[in-house]
Each structure stands twice: as C-alpha cells, then as structure tokens.
Amino acid sequence: MANPMKIRAANKDGVTEVKVLISHEMETGQRKDAAGALVPAWFITELTAKHNDKLVLSSEFGPSVSKNPYLAFRFKGGAKGDKIIVSWKDNKGDSRTDEAAIG
Amino acid sequence: MFKFSSASFCLRGTKTLLVFALFSASTAALAFDNFKGVGRPATPAEVKAWDIDVRPDFKGLPKGSGSVEQGQELFEAKCASCHGTFGESNEVFTPLVGGTTKDDMKTGRVKGLSSGELPQRTTFTKVATISTVFDYIQRAMPWTAPKSLKPDEVYAILAYMLNLSEMVPADFVLSDKNIAEVQKLLPNRNGMTTEHGMWPGAPAKKGGIGNGGVPDTANKACMKNCKQEVQIGSTLPEYARTAHGELAEQNRSFGPVRGTRTLGPEAAKKAADAGTLELATKSGCMACHGIKSKIVGPGYNEVVARYAGQTDAEARLIGKVKAGGQGVWGSVPMPPNAHLKDEDVKTLVQWILSGAK
Numbered sequence: 001m002a003n004p005m006k007i008r009a010a011n012k013d014g015v016t017e018v019k020v021l022i023s024h025e026m027e028t029g030q031r032k033d034a035a036g037a038l039v040p041a042w043f044i045t046e047l048t049a050k051h052n053d054k055l056v057l058s059s060e061f062g063p064s065v066s067k068n069p070y071l072a073f074r075f076k077g078g079a080k081g082d083k084i085i086v087s088w089k090d091n092k093g094d095s096r097t098d099e100a101a102i103g
Numbered sequence: 104m105f106k107f108s109s110a111s112f113c114l115r116g117t118k119t120l121l122v123f124a125l126f127s128a129s130t131a132a133l134a135f136d137n138f139k140g141v142g143r144p145a146t147p148a149e150v151k152a153w154d155i156d157v158r159p160d161f162k163g164l165p166k167g168s169g170s171v172e173q174g175q176e177l178f179e180a181k182c183a184s185c186h187g188t189f190g191e192s193n194e195v196f197t198p199l200v201g202g203t204t205k206d207d208m209k210t211g212r213v214k215g216l217s218s219g220e221l222p223q224r225t226t227f228t229k230v231a232t233i234s235t236v237f238d239y240i241q242r243a244m245p246w247t248a249p250k251s252l253k254p255d256e257v258y259a260i261l262a263y264m265l266n267l268s269e270m271v272p273a274d275f276v277l278s279d280k281n282i283a284e285v286q287k288l289l290p291n292r293n294g295m296t297t298e299h300g301m302w303p304g305a306p307a308k309k310g311g312i313g314n315g316g317v318p319d320t321a322n323k324a325c326m327k328n329c330k331q332e333v334q335i336g337s338t339l340p341e342y343a344r345t346a347h348g349e350l351a352e353q354n355r356s357f358g359p360v361r362g363t364r365t366l367g368p369e370a371a372k373k374a375a376d377a378g379t380l381e382l383a384t385k386s387g388c389m390a391c392h393g394i395k396s397k398i399v400g401p402g403y404n405e406v407v408a409r410y411a412g413q414t415d416a417e418a419r420l421i422g423k424v425k426a427g428g429q430g431v432w433g434s435v436p437m438p439p440n441a442h443l444k445d446e447d448v449k450t451l452v453q454w455i456l457s458g459a460k
Contacts, residue, residue, distance in 0.1 A: 006189050006267070008179075008188050008189075010179075019188045019189070021188075021189040021191055066222075067222055068191070068201060070187065070189070070191050070192075
C-alpha cells in the first residue's frame with residue numbers, strides 16, 4: 001500500500017484551490033539498474049478529484065510525470081468543511097484514495 | 104593605517120565577546136587596556152541582541168512551544184510562497200522536505216544519499232542537528248523579514264516541517280522540553296563527521312571532536328627560497344570588464360561582500376545617490392528584485408518597460424506591492440507587504456517607475 005497523499009484545500013473568493021503531494025515512485029520503464037536490467041515501469045495512470053460527490057478533475061498521468069508529483073488545481077465553488085477526495089490508480093493495479101476538508 | 108585599525112577592531116570585538124561569555128558583563132573593560140582610545144565595549148544589551156545562536160546541545164534555545172496546526176497556518180502565510188505548501192518546491196530553493204524514510208529515522212543515516220536513489224537532496228536528508236534548523240529559521244527567515252518570528256512561531260513552523268517529513272504526528276506540539284526527543288529521530292543525525300582539520304582537539308575516538316590537528320590540505324609552510332611578494336597571475340582584461348554589466352549591482356546590497364565596479368567612475372557616482380535604494384534594501388525588496396536584472400522577481404527595468412505609458416501604473420503598483428500577487432511575472436508569488444508604511448510604498452513605486460537609480 002502506497003504512502004498517503006498530502007492534501008490541502010482552501011477557498012478564497014468562491015474559488016477553491018487544491019494542492020496535492022502524491023507519494024509514488026513514477027518509474028518510467030526506460031531506466032536501467034546497476035546490473036543493466038531495465039527497471040520495470042511503475043507509474044500513475046489515472047487521477048481523479050471529487051468535491052463531495054461531484055467530479056471536479058479527471059486526468060491521465062503517464063511516465064513523464066516526476067517522482068512524488070505535486071499537483072495544484074482550482075475549481076469554482078466549494079465551502080469550508082466540504083470534502084475533497086483524490087484518488088489515483090497505477091499501472092500495477094495499485095490505487096489509493098485520500099481526503100481532506102476545505103480549510 | 105586603515106588596515107591596522109580595522110584589524111585591531113576585530114580582535115577587540117572577539118575578546119569582548121569572550122569576556123562576556125566567561126565572566127559576564129562587569130569585567131569587560133579589562134580587555135581594552137591594550138587598545139586605549141579605540142572603540143568601546145559592547146553593552147550587555149548589544150551582546151544579548153547578537154547572542155541568538157542555538158547550539159546542538161540546545162544551549163541558547165528559547166523557551167516556547169508550537170503545534171503542527173499553528174505551524175501549517177504560519178507556513179502557508181510566510182513560507183509557502185517560496186518553499187511550496189508541503190516544503191516540496193524546487194522553484195526558488197532546494198526542497199525542505201522529502202527523501203527520508205522511516206528506516207532512516209531508525210539508523211540516523213539517510214540511505215538515499217549513498218545509494219543514489221534520491222533525485223535531489225533536501226534539507227531534512229542532510230541536516231544532522233535539529234538545533235541548526237531552529238537557529239536558521241529564527242535567524243534568517245522569512246527571506247524578506249528575517250528575525251521577525253517569535254520563538255513560539257519558530258517552534259510551530261518547525262513542528263509543521265517535522266510533520267511533513269513524517270517524523271511527528273499531526274497533533275504534535277514541539278517545545279523546548281521535547282526538542283531533544285526529536286533530535287533522536289532526525290534521519291541524518293549520524294551523518295555528520297567532525298574528524299577533520301577544521302575542528303580542534305583530539306580525534307573523536309579519543310573523546311575530542313577534531314582529528315588531532317591534521318590539516319585537510321597538503322600545503323607546506325615555505326622555509327627557504329620563498330617568493331618575496333605576491334604576484335598577480337592574471338586579471339580580468341579591460342575589454343572583458345563590462346561583459347556582465349555592473350558586477351557591484353549583481354551582488355547582494357548588504358553585508359561585507361560587494362562586487363567590483365566594472366562600468367567606471369560615472370556609474371559609481373550614480374550608485375552613491377542611493378537614498379531610495381537604501382529604503383528598498385531595508386524594506387526587503389532587493390532580496391528578490393534587481394535594478395537591472397531578474398533575481399527571483401522581475402528586475403525594475405522590466406517593470407518599467409511593462410508599465411511604460413500607463414497612466415494608472417503608480418496606483419496599480421502601490422496596490423500590488425501592498426497586497427502581493429502572482430502570475431504576472433511567472434509562478435513565483437510576491438509576498439504581501441502590509442507592514443510597509445503607505446508613504447514608503449509610494450516613494451518606492453515612484454522610484455521604480457522613474458528608472459530606479
């Protein structure tokens with residue numbers, strides 16, 4: 001099971017800004033290890049974010065995204081105390097969901 | 104003559120501090136007997152103002168406490184604009200947090216540093232003493248207003264950073280009482296060696312902190328056929344002096360290190376007329392803006408070029424300086440400057456728009 005994401009969300013003037021720090025290896029599948037063998041690809045393929053039950057962000061990630069990626073986005077609406085739920089799936093079938101309240 | 108007096112000043116300063124450290128205030132005058140008529144002893148208040156260092160054994164640590172939650176708010180307000188909300192940003196400085204594992208906390212040695220797994224070093228992969236981080240925040244942060252944080256605020260910000268690096272839980276309260284416990288968790292606490300010539304005393308194995316005084320370099324003192332005087336091997340050729348503009352303006356405008364003036368006496372005269380520049384330096388502007396060059400924020404020449412011919416530029420810029428902003432010049436935000444006086448902001452903006460000389 002992967003490490004939890006760090007999520008912060010804040011509403012200002014009717015716009016909610018969400019910042020997420022994801023903990024993931026994001027291995028491209030192009031690198032070789034010390035013995036010269038390819039390191040198998042291991043990266044997030046899909047990431048979604050919900051505001052309470054409503055989908056506000058849906059994205060496809062790929063091997064070009066860095067290790068432990070940082071993601072920030074904004075959407076209109078949201079109020080203090082609302083839930084922000086972020087989930088990802090990776091190419092090995094692992095997934096993780098974390099949530100935070102808008103502060 | 105000048106050289107002599109400045110050297111003796113340094114010497115005396117050192118002695119005074121030593122005396123204060125050893126015997127406290129009253130005997131300080133004794134140290135001055137050799138230097139009659141030059142300088143004066145530092146007053147206890149002056150020494151107290153200088154003496155803010157926090158040492159690895161926590162000598163000098165102020166009393167106080169701060170929670171992760173308070174730290175998060177302070178960090179968002181005062182630190183995140185450069186360091187990122189999670190201390191992860193690589194935009195202005197190297198990241199504060201990241202690269203450490205639970206295992207490192209057990210061993211006290213960050214494995215990623217030697218295995219090459221780390222994409223980049225961070226503060227917490229390197230630092231071996233938590234007192235150093237406390238001292239640094241208290242002494243030098245925030246960049247635009249150093250020494251403005253109260254001890255409780257420094258504790259809170261440090262608590263938040265410790266939580267980000269997964270050393271302490273989210274409900275943790277850091278204080279002068281439990282900071283020693285945190286030191287025992289620091290991922291790279293065993294990563295520092297003092298066994299080299301920079302440290303005095305016996306080797307660490309024999310209970311000292313140095314390597315027994317063996318120099319780190321292989322230089323030998325010359326005893327015969329030595330050179331009689333210093334020979335300058337090479338200098339910047341005349342045609343290349345201006346290749347990078349005025350070097351003096353590209354160095355920080357405070358502290359002892361200045362660049363040489365490369366654009367000649369005329370430019371030097373202009374620099375002497377620097378009343379507003381001083382105000383800008385004092386207000387923290389020059390930490391991020393150059394007059395003719397981008398540092399973190401845009402150079403003032405770029406600002407002038409962008410707002411040229413706009414009649415409301417002055418009013419708009421005054422608003423921007425006070426409220427801060429982001430996006431116009433890239434993603435690094437400018438912090439708000441509500442603490443500056445209105446007339447100072449006006450003077451600064453007029454100075455900038457008139458070409459900032």
